[in-house]
Amino acid sequence: MEAAYKTETLRKKIPTLELSGETQLPESTNCMACSEDGRYLSLGHSQGLSVWCASSLICIAEWLQDRLEVTSIQITSMAEKVYLLGTVDDMGVARVFAYHCERIHLLSVINIMENINTRIICLTFELSEGGGYGAASFSCNGSVWLEVCHFPSEAWLKELEIAESKKQEPNSSEDVDVNWSPVAVVIKIKPPRIPGTTLDDPLEVLQMPAFFTNCLALDVITSSSHQWDEQSSDTDVGKTNESPRRCTQHFLLPCGFIKPNSQPAGFPIAVGVWWSGSHNLFQYLLQKNPKNKADVEPVPDVLWPNAKEILCSAVSRCTRYVALGLEDGLVCVWDRQSASPLPVVSVSAADSAFCRMQIVDYCPKSADDSQTFTAAKVSLLVLCKSGVIHTVTTGRGGQPCTAQLNERPNDSGELQTVTASVRFLQSLLLVVQRNGKIFLQDVIKKTIVCFLILPATHLIASPCTPVYVLDTKQQTLFIKGDPELSCNASSKGGSQSQLFIFHFGEPDIFKKNIVSLPDSPGQQNTPSCATLEESCSLYLQQRALSVDERHKAITQTWKQLQETAVAVEQRHSRAAAS
Secondary structure, eight states: OHHHHHHHHHHHHSOEEOOOEEEEOOTTOOEEEEOTTSSEEEEEEEEEEEEEETTTOOEEEEEEEEEEEEEEEEEEEEETTEEEEEEEETTSOEEEEEEETTEEEEEEESSOOOOGGGOOEEEEEEEOTTSSEEEEEEEETTEEEEEEEEOOHHHHHHHHHHHHHHHHSTTOOSSOOOOOOOOEEEEEEOOOOOTTOOOSSHHHHHTOSOHHHHHHHHHHHHHHHHHHHHOTTSTTTTOOOOSOOOEEEEEEOOBBTBOOSSOOTTOOOEEEEEETTOSEEEEEEOOOOOTTOTTSOOOOSEEEEOSSOEEEEEEOTTSOEEEEEEGGGEEEEEETTTTEEOOOEEOSOTTSOEEEEEEEOOOOOOTTOOSSGGGOEEEEEEEETTSOEEEEEEETTSOOEEEEOSOOOSSGGGSEEEEEEOTTBTTEEEEEETTSOEEEEETTTTEEEEEEOOOTTEEESSTTSOOEEEETTTTEEEEEEEEOTTSOTTSTTTTSOEEEEEESSSSGGGTTTBOOOOSSGGGSOOOBOSSHHHHHHHHHHHHHHTHHHHHHHHHHHHHHHHHHHHHHHHHHHHHHHO
16 A cells, blocks of 8 residues: 555656547557658558548548458558558458558559468568568468568559549549559568478588578577477477468668669668577568579578577668567677677576567767767667566677666556657657556656546557557657546547547657657668678778777686686586585
């Protein structure tokens, strides 16, 4: 009782952000997204999707279809006043739409269900920024794979203009028939395997000469080791686990000595992929398959091996840094500029594994910081399954540091379902808990800055998976709220779900935290190299600047080895004496 009283007293001293507005949502709104320029909201709901003006909250256009429930949606700008939308419905069908001149056009269905017995289900679908590519992971009869599609942007823009001109003609019908250009599959990636190799004797696999094959063998042996122990009497000993593996992919912009071939600025040139249970991160160039070789297995152009299994990942906005959360509390950040890792960080999270991580792109710089790669620092937020959040900072020429942001929650209701860095508010973190509480937390002072409270008539919709979006341009949070069952249905808002709006740019409590951000990843200062020789030269400079740091690490490692050797020798002596 005393602890609860202190908590309530502390909460009363913390300011509350006033609600800026609300509006009624379409029935069964499952997801929402905001365009990069902050002009439009896209909503996925029962019977289709709709596009809203983000400032006036007026529905501008909608696309409806009976017995269809959109469960995932994304929006990105393809050209001036033209936006591309990617959706997945409750049947696992992915679609691509275009919003143009206050109309929504269905451009392509990515996985058409031709045979009900071999249904290809889309698990995830992601559009690249700028709408040049789409990455979809599929599942069918126990098999999983990733497909990256190239969108014919220029052809679609011309076809949209033709469709609009037909709409303007007198006596034109509401539906205009347009033969939209088809999407092209650039690359199809399956979970890595070792062809022609059985695992009856794992030592034989490790003795294979190819380094690349040995890296793959590490994944297979690790994921199969439990089976050798549990099924030692089975005739299928050593076979790999055939349960579906999930993949995580990230679109990667040009970086290092890899340059795009006739690719528009701001478009990705590669995709980074890792599979559940894997130690390895792969990078595949987005090149079209040669003719008559559609079934050829693609080979990654870069492989980043890691000492432990990958649990989660994040990519910086400029895609130079790829951060990996590994088993045993390890964080590894790969620098694509030099193709080498930053110092690996060990986080004291032995009691709980990592589940999510995010790179904080904006970090305050001192006047002495140069704009070269040598002074680059990477800051991350790492969330553990136990609910503990850690901040991690690593970089060249300095000692990595970590800090625990909160204590492990005693109540399951205090577990975080959302931990998002607010890009336009320096050092502030948006937190949503299972119990429905929303607040902003200062990651440096480790204090709650303010609470965001919905009206008493409503609660956060599905607090375990809240439907929300942060508009970085308007510095606004949009979040869905459902009616409180205990309240009268005739009260304000009725029985419908509402969209609640919180503006962060107006209150004085945030003015010191507001920062200006670059409009695109390309505006960030990311050095590049024209040749392999220049990249090697940069790497050697990094090595020279980190001599002291590496010397300290080696000294510490030898000290730990010596202490371990003494402890083992003492243990053996005691065992022999007994």
